Amino acid sequence: MHPSNFTRGLTGVNLQMDEMTTWALWLSIVAMCLIIIIARLIQGGVSRLRHLFNLRTDPLQQAYWARNGTVIWPWLKKNLVYAALRKKRHNRNLQIGRLNMGTIPSRFHTLLLTLYILSNVAYCCLLNFKSCNKSALLAELRGRTGHLAFVNMMPLMIFAGRNNAFIPLLRVSFDTFNILHRWIGRLVVVEAIVHTGAWMAAKHIADTMEGNKNGMMEALYGSPFLSWGTVSLVSMIFVLVQASSAIRHLAYETFLHLHQLLAFIAFLGAAIHGHQGQLPLTNYVYVTIAFWFLERLIRLSKIIYRNFGLRSSTRVTVEALPEACRVTFELKRPWELQPGCHVYAHFPTLTWSLSSHPFSIAWYDTRPTPYRSLEDEKLPSSVKDLDPPLPSRTTTSITLIMSKKDGMTSKLHARARASPSGIINIRGFIEGPYGGQESLHSYGTVLLFAGGVGITHQLSHVRDLLETYNDATSAVRKIVLIWSVRSQDAFDWVHPWMTEIFQMPHRRQVLKVLLFVTKPRHAGDVVSRSNQVQMFGGRCKPGRIVEDEFEKRAGAMAVTVCGPGAFADEVRAATRERVQEGVVDFMEESFSW
Numbered sequence: 001m002h003p004s005n006f007t008r009g010l011t012g013v014n015l016q017m018d019e020m021t022t023w024a025l026w027l028s029i030v031a032m033c034l035i036i037i038i039a040r041l042i043q044g045g046v047s048r049l050r051h052l053f054n055l056r057t058d059p060l061q062q063a064y065w066a067r068n069g070t071v072i073w074p075w076l077k078k079n080l081v082y083a084a085l086r087k088k089r090h091n092r093n094l095q096i097g098r099l100n101m102g103t104i105p106s107r108f109h110t111l112l113l114t115l116y117i118l119s120n121v122a123y124c125c126l127l128n129f130k131s132c133n134k135s136a137l138l139a140e141l142r143g144r145t146g147h148l149a150f151v152n153m154m155p156l157m158i159f160a161g162r163n164n165a166f167i168p169l170l171r172v173s174f175d176t177f178n179i180l181h182r183w184i185g186r187l188v189v190v191e192a193i194v195h196t197g198a199w200m201a202a203k204h205i206a207d208t209m210e211g212n213k214n215g216m217m218e219a220l221y222g223s224p225f226l227s228w229g230t231v232s233l234v235s236m237i238f239v240l241v242q243a244s245s246a247i248r249h250l251a252y253e254t255f256l257h258l259h260q261l262l263a264f265i266a267f268l269g270a271a272i273h274g275h276q277g278q279l280p281l282t283n284y285v286y287v288t289i290a291f292w293f294l295e296r297l298i299r300l301s302k303i304i305y306r307n308f309g310l311r312s313s314t315r316v317t318v319e320a321l322p323e324a325c326r327v328t329f330e331l332k333r334p335w336e337l338q339p340g341c342h343v344y345a346h347f348p349t350l351t352w353s354l355s356s357h358p359f360s361i362a363w364y365d366t367r368p369t370p371y372r373s374l375e376d377e378k379l380p381s382s383v384k385d386l387d388p389p390l391p392s393r394t395t396t397s398i399t400l401i402m403s404k405k406d407g408m409t410s411k412l413h414a415r416a417r418a419s420p421s422g423i424i425n426i427r428g429f430i431e432g433p434y435g436g437q438e439s440l441h442s443y444g445t446v447l448l449f450a451g452g453v454g455i456t457h458q459l460s461h462v463r464d465l466l467e468t469y470n471d472a473t474s475a476v477r478k479i480v481l482i483w484s485v486r487s488q489d490a491f492d493w494v495h496p497w498m499t500e501i502f503q504m505p506h507r508r509q510v511l512k513v514l515l516f517v518t519k520p521r522h523a524g525d526v527v528s529r530s531n532q533v534q535m536f537g538g539r540c541k542p543g544r545i546v547e548d549e550f551e552k553r554a555g556a557m558a559v560t561v562c563g564p565g566a567f568a569d570e571v572r573a574a575t576r577e578r579v580q581e582g583v584v585d586f587m588e589e590s591f592s593w
Contacts, residue, residue, distance in 0.1 A: 002209075003135040003202065003205045003206040003209055004206040004209075004210070005203050005210075006057045006133075006135040006136055006138065006139040006202050006206075006348075007135075007139075007199060007203045007206055007219075008474075008519075009277070009280075010143065011139060012135070012136045012138075012139025012140055012142075012143070013139055013140060013142070013143030014127075014128070014140050014143065014144070015143070015280060017126055017144070018143060018144060018147040018280070019280075020146075021123040021126065021144065021148065022145070022147065022151050022281070023309075024119070024123065025104040025119065025120070025123070025148070025151055025152075026151075027590050028115075028116070028119060029155065031058070032112070033166070033170060033171040035174070036170045037170065040170065040171050043170075043304045047439070047442040048442070049558075050065050050442040050443075050475065050555075050556060051441055051474070051475055052067070053440070053462040053571045054232040054444065054475035054555060055473065055474070055475065056251070057470055057474060057475070057556065058260070058477070059444060059477045059478070059554030060554075062444040062475065062477065062554050062555030062556075063176075063555070065444065065555045065583060066444070066473075066553060066554075066555050066556055066557070066582050066583055067582060068549065068580070068581075068582060068583055070134065071580075074580040075580065077576075077579045077586075078576050078579045078580055079107075079584075080107055080111070081108050082106075082572060082576050082579065082586050083106065083107040083576065084104070084106055084107065084110070084289065084572065084573075085104050085105060085107050086104075086107060087109050088572065088573035089104055089567055089569055090103065090104055090105075090106050090565075090568075090569050090572065091103050091565035091566075091588070091592060092564075092565040092566040092568075092569050093245075093565055093570045094452065099159065099246040100245055100246060100248075100249040100535050101246060102244075102245030102592075103243050103565065103592050105179055105183075106322070107113050109176065111181075112180070112181050112358070113179075113180070116183075116187075117183070117187055120148055120152070120187060120191070123144065123148060124141065124144050124145055124148065124191075124194070126144070127140050127141060127144070128140060130477065134205065135202045135205055135206065138198045138199075138201050138202040138205075139198070139202060141162040141194070141198040142195055142198035142199050142202070145191045145192070145194045145195040145198065145302070145364055146191075146192075146193050146279070146394075147197040147280070147281060149188050149191040149192050149195060149270075150270070150274070150279075150281040150282075150284045150285060151182055151281065151284060152187060152188045152191070152296075152537070153178075153188060153267065153270070153284060153285060153288045153542035154284055154287065154288050154291070155184055156181060156184045156185055156188055157267075157288045157292055158186065158291055159177040159178070159180050159181040159289050160177075160178070160181045161291070161295040162174060162240055162295070162299065162344070162366070162431075162434055163258045163295050163298045163299065164177055164295075167437070168419075168437065171437045171438070173435070173437070173589075173590075174434065174435070175590050175591065175592055178441065178592065179592075180328065182243070185239070185240075186240060187244070188236065189236045189237065189240045192232070192233050192236050193233070193237075194506060196229070196230075196233050200216065200274050203215065203216050203219065204216065206542070224272075224276050225273060225276035226273075228269045228272040228273040228276060229269065229270075229273040230269075230572075231265065231269040232265075232267075232268075232269030233269075234271040234274055235262045235263075235265040235266035235269060235381070236262075236266045239259060239262045239263055239266060242255060242258060242259065242262070243255070243259060252407065253351065253408070254409060256570070258387065258474045259304070264292070267285060267288060267289050267292070268289070270285050271285040271286060271289060272589055277464070282454065282495035285310045285439040290568075293331045299431055301554050302431055302432070303346070303429055303430075303431050305333065306331060306332070306333060306429070306430070306431070306432075307331065307332060307429035307430065308332060308429075309332040312332065313427075313429065314329050314330060314331050314332060314429045314430070315329070315330040315425065316328070316329055316330075316347075316424075316425065316426050316427065316428040316429075317330075317424075317425055318412060318415070318416045318423065318424050318426055319422060319423045320413060320416035320417045320419070320423070321401075321492050321493055322403060322487075322489035322490070322492055323404050323413075323446035323489065324401055324403045324404055324405065324413070324453065324490075324493055325401070325402045325413050325416055326398055326400075326401055326407070326493065327345070327399065327400045327402055327412070327428075327536055328398070328399045328400075329345075329397065329398045329399075329400075329428070329430050330351065330395065330396075330397045330430070331395060331396045331397070331398065331430075332395070333395075333396075334366060334396045335364070335366075335396045335398070335433065337361065337396075337398075337433055337436070337460075338363055338433070338435075338436030339436060339439075339440070339460060339461045339463070339464040339465075340435055340438065340457060340589065341360070341361050341432065341433035341434065341435050341436040341439075342358050342359060342360045342361060342432065342433065342434055342435045342457070342589075342591075343358070343359060343361060343398065343400070343430040343431060343432030343433055344357060344358055344430065344432060344434075345357055345359055345400065345402075345428060345429075345430050346428055346429050346431065347408065347412065347426060347427070348413055348427060349426060349427045349428075350408060350412060350415075350426065351407075351408050351411070352567070355430060357408060357409075358434075358591045359400040359401075359402060359456070360400070360454075360456040360457035360562065360589065361398055361399075361400065361433065361456070361460060362399050362400055362401050362455075362456035362459055362460070362494065362497065363398075363399045363459060363460070364396060364397065364398045364399070364460075365396070365397045366395070366396050367395060367397075376436070384528060388423075392446060395584035398430065400456065401453055401455075401456045401493050401494070402453075403452065403453040412426075414459065415472070422438070426577075435589070438560075438587050440461060440464075440465060440474075440476070440558050440560070441465075441468055441473070441474035441475065441476065442474075442475050442555070442556065442586070443476060443555065443556045443557060443558040444475050444476060444477045444478065444553065444555020444556055445474060445476075445477070445480075445549065445552060445553040445554050445555060445556070445557040445558070446461070446476055446478070446479050446480070446547055446557070446558045446560070447480045447545070447546065447557065447558070447559045447560070448462065448479070448480065448481045448482065448484065448560055448572045449482045449484075449540075449542060449559070449560065449562070449563065449567070449568075449569070450463055450482065450483045450484070450561075450562055450563055451484050451540075451561075451562070451563020451564045451567040452484070452485060452486070452490070452563055452564065453493070453563070454562035454564075454589070455483050455490075455493070455494055456494075456562075457562035457564075457589045458481060458483075458560070459494060459497055459501075461560070462479060462481055462501055462511065463497075463501060463504075465479050465510075466479070466504045466506070466507060466511065467504075469506060469510055470504070470505050470506055475555060477509065477510065477554040477555065478510060478512075478552075478553070478554050479510050479511045479512070480511075480513075480514065480545075480549055481511065481512070481513045481514070482514045482516070482540060483513070483514070483515050483540075484516040484518065484521045484539070484540040484546060484567065485514070485517060485518070486517070486519065487517060487520065488517055488520065488521065488525055491515075493505065499541040507532075508532055512531075512532050512533075512534075513533045513534070514530065514534050514536070514540075514545065515534065515535040515536065516532070516535075516536050516538065516539065517535065517537055517538075517539075518538060518539055518540075520537050542567075542568070542570045542573075542574040543570070543573070543574040543577070545574075546559060546571070546574040546575060546577075546578060547574070547577075547578070550578050550581070550582065550584065555583075556582075556583040556584075556585070557578075557582070557583065557584045557585070558584075558585050558587065559571065559574075559575045559584060559585070559586050559587070560586075560587040560588070561586075561587075561589070562586050562588070562589040562590070565590070565592075568588055568590065571586075571588075572586060572588065
C-alpha cells in the first residue's frame with residue numbers, strides 16, 4: 001500500500017485496540033472512584049458510630065475512641081494520604097526569583113497522576129511493532145493518541161467545574177480536582193502533539209516518495225479537516241503556555257478569561273475536526289462541550305436564584321478595615337449553610353470581567369424580615385386594615401473578609417477607604433455555597449489552625465461546635481483555635497464575631513484561643529487576657545501545639561488548617577507525626593490556583 005494512504009482517513013488505525021484502551025481507561029477511573037467511595041463509607045460509618053456513642057460522655061469516657069483500632073490505616077495516612085511528596089513541602093509555592101512556579105502535588109496525588117499518565121503511555125505503546133511498514137505504524141500511533149486525547153477531554157472538563165458531581169460523591173475537595181485538571185490537560189496537549197507529529201512524519205515519507213516538497217502545507221491549507229485540527233492544536237499549545245503558574249499568578253483575571261476562550265476554541269476545533277473526518281469518538285467532544293455549557297448554566301441558575309427577586313437583588317455593604325474589607329451580602333432567599341463553606345463573589349461594577357473569587361464564609365445570620373406583598377398594596381376596607389402587621393420572610397446575610405491583595409480586592413478596599421465613613425454600598429452577588437464536606441461533630445478534640453485571613457474558615461466551625469456542644473448533639477469536649485497574624489490590626493476583622501462567641505454559654509469550659517502576633521508594634525501589646533485567651537509574640541510553632549494538645553486530648557482528634565501554604569505545610573507535618581499514636585485526622589482548606 002502506498003504511504004500516502006496512511007496520511008488520511010482511518011487507514012492503518014487499529015479501531016479495535018483503540019476501543020479496548022478506551023474501556024481500560026474508563027474502568028481504571030471507575031475502579032479508583034469505587035475504592036474512594038468504599039473508603040469514605042467505612043470512614044463515615046466509624047465517624048457516625050463515634051458521634052452517636054459520645055454525645056453525652058465525659059472526656060475520660062471517650063478514651064476508647066482515641067486509640068487506633070488498626071495499624072494499616074494510620075500507616076497509610078502518615079506515609080501516603082497526608083504525606084507531602086518529599087519532606088513536608090506541599091502547598092508552599094515554589095519561587096524562582098519573583099516568579100511563582102506553583103505547588104508540588106502530595107504523595108497521594110502524585111501516585112494517582114503517575115498511574116494515570118503511565119497507563120496512557122502504555123496504551124500508546126500497544127502498537128504493531130512487527131509491521132515492516134513505517135507509515136502503517138505511524139498511522140496506528142496517530143489514531144491511538146488522537147483517540148486518547150478525545151477520551152481524556154471529558155474528565156479534563158468535568159474536573160474543572162465547581163459543580164462537579166464527584167466532589168460531594170467522593171467528598172474530595174475542588175482543590176484536588178483542580179490539580180487533576182491541570183495534569184490531565186497537559187496530558188491531552190502532549191497526546192495531541194504526538195498525534196500531529198505522527199501524521200507529519202507519515203506525510204513526510206509519502207511526499208518524499210512522490211517528490212512533492214510542498215505537500216504538507218498544501219494538505220493543511222486545502223483540507224478543512226486538517227485546518228480545524230491545526231486550530232485545535234495551536235489553541236492547546238497556547239493554553240499549555242499561558243496556564244503555567246508564573247503567568248497565572250502575574251495576572252490571574254486575564255489568564256482566566258484567555259484560558260476559557262482558548263479552551264473553547266480548542267474543543268470547538270477538535271469537534272469540527274472529528275466531524276469532518278467522521279472519527280469514532282467525536283461524540284465524546286460533543287458531550288464534553290455540553291458538560292461545559294451545563295456547568296455554566298448551573299452556576300448562572302444559582303446566581304439568579306440566590307441573588308435576585310422580583311423587585312430587588314442582593315444588597316452588598318463594604319466596610320474598610322486595616323488591610324482588608326468586611327463585605328456583607330444581604331440575600332433575597334435563605335441559604336442552608338454548613339460550617340467551612342465558601343462562596344464566589346462577583347462585583348460587576350468593580351472589574352471589567354465577569355470573574356469571581358473564592359472566599360470562606362466568616363459569619364452568617366438568618367432572621368425574619370417584614371415585607372409587603374401585592375395584597376398589601378390594596379386600599380384598606382376597614383380601620384383594622386390601616387396598620388396591619390406585615391408578614392415576614394426569612395433572609396440570610398453572609399459576611400466575608402477580603403484581605404487586600406492585587407486586583408479586585410485592592411480596588412474594593414481603595415473605594416471603601418475613599419468614603420468618609422469607610423463604608424460603601426456596591427452592586428454584587430455571590431455564587432455558592434461550595435465545600436463544607438467534612439463534619440467535626442464526631443471528634444472529642446478539635447484543633448483549628450488559621451493563618452491570616454484563614455480565620456474566616458475556622459470561625460464557622462467554632463460557632464457550630466459550641467452550638468452543638470450546648471445542644472448535646474456533638475462529641476466535642478475541647479476546641480483550640482490557633483490564629484497567627486502579622487499584627488494586632490487583624491483582630492479588628494473578626495472583633496464583633498469573637499465577642500459574640502465569647503458570650504456563648506459554656507464557652508470557658510470548651511474553647512481555648514491561642515493568638516500569635518509575628519510582628520507586634522510594641523512588646524507590651526502582647527498580653528494574655530486569661531487562660532482561655534492567650535497571646536504570644538513571634539511565630540506559631542504547630543509542632544509544639546499539636547504535641548501538647550495530643551497528650552491532653554479527649555477522644556479522637558481533628559486538626560484543620562486554613563492559611564498560607566508554608567503554614568499549612570507545618571501543620572500537616574506536625575499532624576503526620578501523631579497519626580500512628582492515636583486517632584488524629586487532618587483536614588486542609590486551600591484555594592491553590
